[in-house]
Amino acid sequence: AQTVTQSQPEMSVQEAETVTLSCTYDTSENNYYLFWYKQPPSRQMILVIRQEAYKQQNATENRFSVNFQKAAKSFSLKISDSQLGDTAMYFCAFMRMDSNYQLIWGAGTKLIIKP
Amino acid sequence: DTGVSQNPRHKITKRGQNVTFRCDPISEHNRLYWYRQTLGQGPEFLTYFQNEAQLEKSRLLSDRFSAERPKGSFSTLEIQRTEQGDSAMYLCASSWTGDSPLHFGNGTRLTVT
Numbered sequence: 001a002q003t004v005t006q007s008q009p010e011m012s013v014q015e016a017e018t019v020t021l022s023c024t025y026d027t028s029e030n031n032y033y034l035f036w037y038k039q040p041p042s043r044q045m046i047l048v049i050r051q052e053a054y055k056q057q058n059a060t061e062n063r064f065s066v067n068f069q070k071a072a073k074s075f076s077l078k079i080s081d082s083q084l085g086d087t088a089m090y091f092c093a094f095m096r097m098d099s100n101y102q103l104i105w106g107a108g109t110k111l112i113i114k115p
Numbered sequence: 116d117t118g119v120s121q122n123p124r125h126k127i128t129k130r131g132q133n134v135t136f137r138c139d140p141i142s143e144h145n146r147l148y149w150y151r152q153t154l155g156q157g158p159e160f161l162t163y164f165q166n167e168a169q170l171e172k173s174r175l176l177s178d179r180f181s182a183e184r185p186k187g188s189f190s191t192l193e194i195q196r197t198e199q200g201d202s203a204m205y206l207c208a209s210s211w212t213g214d215s216p217l218h219f220g221n222g223t224r225l226t227v228t
Contacts, residue, residue: 047216
């Protein structure tokens, strides 16, 4: 069975700093997707970034980038030039590429950006 | 694209009562998912639909839970004989295909007293 581990329950950085959130996963699959979702306080879950396992190039979306290490089963999220609006819970999720396409979620990291 | 809509936003009920939640997905999305999220945890999968067909149910979904998606549009999640352990945020999400990103609603927060 797949598992997703986020080892940092909470992190706090100053505005404009760079922060990296860690995520490791366990699977015997070779093809899968990895995601980072953001859930601001009392607001809906939104997709931050997606990585296909077959792609060696790390995904990037503006200030958000990932460091995908397939052999190590590691998928960290880097947020550059952090902003107050980045304060949220961040969830790492794994998706098998089979007929169900189910997401397996980590427990989340609470990120606080301080002014 | 008006996004995924869930109603109600909050529901407080007494133990033993039945509750029903509604989810309106993004109109062109074929897949609809229900998740449960407790405080400080990631979402837990409950069930999903491909159009009107319910294709999988988690073992978390006891016989007190039932979900429907008539005509492949909106979906309802009913919990019968609610228990205090049912208190959680119930999230609905939809997607165009199986491997496309999920779009989430704001959730329905259930409190069972």
